[in-house]
Amino acid sequence: MSGRITSTKYRICPLCETTCGLEIAIDGERIGSIRGDRADVFSGGFVCPKGAALAQLHVDPDRLRLPLVRQDGVLKPASWDEAFAEVERRLLPIIAEHGKDAVAVYLGNPNVHNFGLSLYGQALLRSLRTSNIYSASTVDQMPKQLAAGLMFGNFLSIAVPDIDRTDFLLILGANPFESNGSLWTVPDFPGRLRALRQRGGRCVVVDPRRTRTADAADEHLFIRPGTDAHLLLAIVNVLFAEGRVDLGRLDAYVSGIEVVGDLARELTPEAAARACGIPAESIIRLARQLSDAGRAAVYGRIGTCTQEFGTVASWLVDVCNVLTGNLDREGGAMFPKAAAFQSNSYGAAGVGRGVRIGRRRSRVRGAGEVMGELPVACLAEEIETPGEGQVRALITIAGNPVLSTPNAERLDAALARLELMISLDVYVNETTRHADIIFPGLSPLYIQHFDAAFPQFGFRNAVRYSPPVLPAPTNRPSEWETLLQLTGIVTGQGARPDIEALDDFVVTSQIQRAIGDEHSSIYERDAGDIFSALDGRRGPDRLLDLALRTGPWGDAFGVRSEGLTLAKLEAHPHGIDLGPLQARIPEVLRTPTGRIELAPEVLVADARRVRDAISASHIGGELRLVGRRHLRSNNSWMHNLPLLAGGRARCTLQIHPTDATRLGLVEACLARVTSRAGSVELPVELTDAIMPGVVSIPHGWGHDRPGAQLSLAERDPGVNSNVLADELALDPLSGNAVLNGIPVRVEPFAA
Numbered sequence: 001m002s003g004r005i006t007s008t009k010y011r012i013c014p015l016c017e018t019t020c021g022l023e024i025a026i027d028g029e030r031i032g033s034i035r036g037d038r039a040d041v042f043s044g045g046f047v048c049p050k051g052a053a054l055a056q057l058h059v060d061p062d063r064l065r066l067p068l069v070r071q072d073g074v075l076k077p078a079s080w081d082e083a084f085a086e087v088e089r090r091l092l093p094i095i096a097e098h099g100k101d102a103v104a105v106y107l108g109n110p111n112v113h114n115f116g117l118s119l120y121g122q123a124l125l126r127s128l129r130t131s132n133i134y135s136a137s138t139v140d141q142m143p144k145q146l147a148a149g150l151m152f153g154n155f156l157s158i159a160v161p162d163i164d165r166t167d168f169l170l171i172l173g174a175n176p177f178e179s180n181g182s183l184w185t186v187p188d189f190p191g192r193l194r195a196l197r198q199r200g201g202r203c204v205v206v207d208p209r210r211t212r213t214a215d216a217a218d219e220h221l222f223i224r225p226g227t228d229a230h231l232l233l234a235i236v237n238v239l240f241a242e243g244r245v246d247l248g249r250l251d252a253y254v255s256g257i258e259v260v261g262d263l264a265r266e267l268t269p270e271a272a273a274r275a276c277g278i279p280a281e282s283i284i285r286l287a288r289q290l291s292d293a294g295r296a297a298v299y300g301r302i303g304t305c306t307q308e309f310g311t312v313a314s315w316l317v318d319v320c321n322v323l324t325g326n327l328d329r330e331g332g333a334m335f336p337k338a339a340a341f342q343s344n345s346y347g348a349a350g351v352g353r354g355v356r357i358g359r360r361r362s363r364v365r366g367a368g369e370v371m372g373e374l375p376v377a378c379l380a381e382e383i384e385t386p387g388e389g390q391v392r393a394l395i396t397i398a399g400n401p402v403l404s405t406p407n408a409e410r411l412d413a414a415l416a417r418l419e420l421m422i423s424l425d426v427y428v429n430e431t432t433r434h435a436d437i438i439f440p441g442l443s444p445l446y447i448q449h450f451d452a453a454f455p456q457f458g459f460r461n462a463v464r465y466s467p468p469v470l471p472a473p474t475n476r477p478s479e480w481e482t483l484l485q486l487t488g489i490v491t492g493q494g495a496r497p498d499i500e501a502l503d504d505f506v507v508t509s510q511i512q513r514a515i516g517d518e519h520s521s522i523y524e525r526d527a528g529d530i531f532s533a534l535d536g537r538r539g540p541d542r543l544l545d546l547a548l549r550t551g552p553w554g555d556a557f558g559v560r561s562e563g564l565t566l567a568k569l570e571a572h573p574h575g576i577d578l579g580p581l582q583a584r585i586p587e588v589l590r591t592p593t594g595r596i597e598l599a600p601e602v603l604v605a606d607a608r609r610v611r612d613a614i615s616a617s618h619i620g621g622e623l624r625l626v627g628r629r630h631l632r633s634n635n636s637w638m639h640n641l642p643l644l645a646g647g648r649a650r651c652t653l654q655i656h657p658t659d660a661t662r663l664g665l666v667e668a669c670l671a672r673v674t675s676r677a678g679s680v681e682l683p684v685e686l687t688d689a690i691m692p693g694v695v696s697i698p699h700g701w702g703h704d705r706p707g708a709q710l711s712l713a714e715r716d717p718g719v720n721s722n723v724l725a726d727e728l729a730l731d732p733l734s735g736n737a738v739l740n741g742i743p744v745r746v747e748p749f750a751a
Ligand SMILES: Nc1nc2c(c(=O)[nH]1)N[C@H]1C(S)=C(S)[C@@H](COP(=O)(O)OP(=O)(O)OC[C@H]3O[C@@H](n4cnc5c(=O)[nH]c(N)nc54)[C@H](O)[C@@H]3O)O[C@H]1N2
Pocket: 107, 108, 109, 110, 114, 136, 139, 140, 141, 302, 306, 397, 398, 399, 400, 401, 403, 404, 405, 424, 425, 426, 427, 429, 440, 441, 442, 479, 627, 628, 634, 635, 636, 637, 699, 700, 721, 722, 725, 739
């Protein structure tokens, strides 16, 4: 784009976990070009088409600027005061009459990409005190978090491949060429993979589809959906059988090796091959490569999480890392150390309370809580089923569960029955069209940014902060203020509570916690002094300054003069590099024993299911449906931007030609796909890049619901793949939905 560029701003992209630094040219209020910031210490100029689309998100006429309130059945623009007054008028009586559990909350994915939402969402949740908390975590990474929690004592202690120093990378069920990486923040994965191979390293990809990632690797193995646990257990079997178990430095810190050895003994490569479709020789070779590589890492993501054996498979990924001595060593799978908000660097180092699960159960199905939340697959039944504790009101924050969660049609119908639905969102979409009150968020270009979560999964340690690119409009609150205002309403302070006082309360309670913790760098300091030292800041910035200064690199409020503060970070618009990953065991551990629990009882018990599953139902028979992602897509919500829309049809049914021939399907014809939960009709795309017996539909489509306001997206709506996902099929331990490996029937459909 040409034109007079009056300034250049730097901003971390909030759209995906890669957290690219962007360079944004501004001409007055107009956004010029958006490029990768080559000086960014972490992303070094890497960018994808979605980052540039932030300019279109900023000006998208469908993006909400005013609250909407439903009147006579129709959502109409309202003032902020009117919208908050409506919350007070309608929400409080529901709580008063039916109790706190009558209100449910659903937190969507962008909460993790917006620290104002994540920090102040907590305040609202605490004030509501409801048991009915749901989030996108149970259609995503809960299995990995549970496995990490049980093994290392903290749900967020997730080891990531040290890609720049590894010699062998085994990837299961992840496609970073399209997704750019997840639970592994790794800008320019393609470039790093190339470098790995150039220095003589090797990468193997295990996926029922030959993805772009698989194409760029040394080897690709097709796997039957849902059988990664079989494959990994057989690898463990070989490691033991061939005397290849070598924990290296970790020897002193691991419990449960024998139990794992016993468990794997029965799952030979030959037995596993029958289930997963990977020949026994290949399994044996993989195990040997892993153990001979020197420095190796195993990594699994969506394909290993959102499936029948999600937690067991996620656990076995790290079992392989441990048994080959690759956990927590250079070039292996390592624990990043973040500058702020990382729970595994607070409290006593090396030991802790571990994690607890199942502290309560869902009312209808009895599904257990994990990390304080219930499986989102249970939400519809909790709304539908009468009785004490029935969900009557729902608050959604940055989420679109109608497109993202299983048995979408059932949930869609349930939302229509709610007495009250309140949403914080930037669009009226397939979910928020049901809301009675919608509070819009601001364009990302109006708000400051800090990634509280992703540096905890970074391929390298770094810390970065972005101030707002454009001055925010003065007549609209930021979302953290909206959340505080809702918190005030819920706690009975009226429709116009004192936001500043509430915010002071939030930060003061954090200060109290820190000065009362003997392991904190500000233990027993004066709360008033700390509070004054944060003077001049408010909202998320103030909480961030506190977290940075009490964090592992912090200045501890004057004690370490070289240490980090937010002011120092502001002086580094391209971020501060904190170096390559370093070994963190035992310090990172928070298990009661102070050891890595290699064989947590619940996981060992659940692994028995893996053995039992080498049965006919898992081998022949029906087709299995898996998902996929596309670079120009971001879950359900960016199909309304011209830069990302258009092009070849993306919402297609991928099927192998041999299956297509057998079923009478040809390229571009319509097929009907049916599961226990529902059916959809969509065009066929023949490809030999998918395993015979497997079909694929991407999620996040189905923009044809009446009442949504997505004028571009509805022109190319696609179908909602989660109509097919079965809300009754869960990974039993984590409560995560099974979104991959869904049994389906496929037939030609005449329109
Ligand atoms: N079948 C199948 N289903 C899946 C998956 C799959 O692989 N297959 N993947 C799952 C995964 S990994 C995830 S994370 C979930 C995602 O599930 P969700 O989080 O429910 O869905 P998103 O599409 O991310 O929706 C994000 C919503 O946030 C809104 N939004 C964007 N920015 C902001 C903001 O700044 N403030 C506010 N208030 N709102 C904002 C958007 O308009 C959109 O409505 O989907 C899951 N569903």
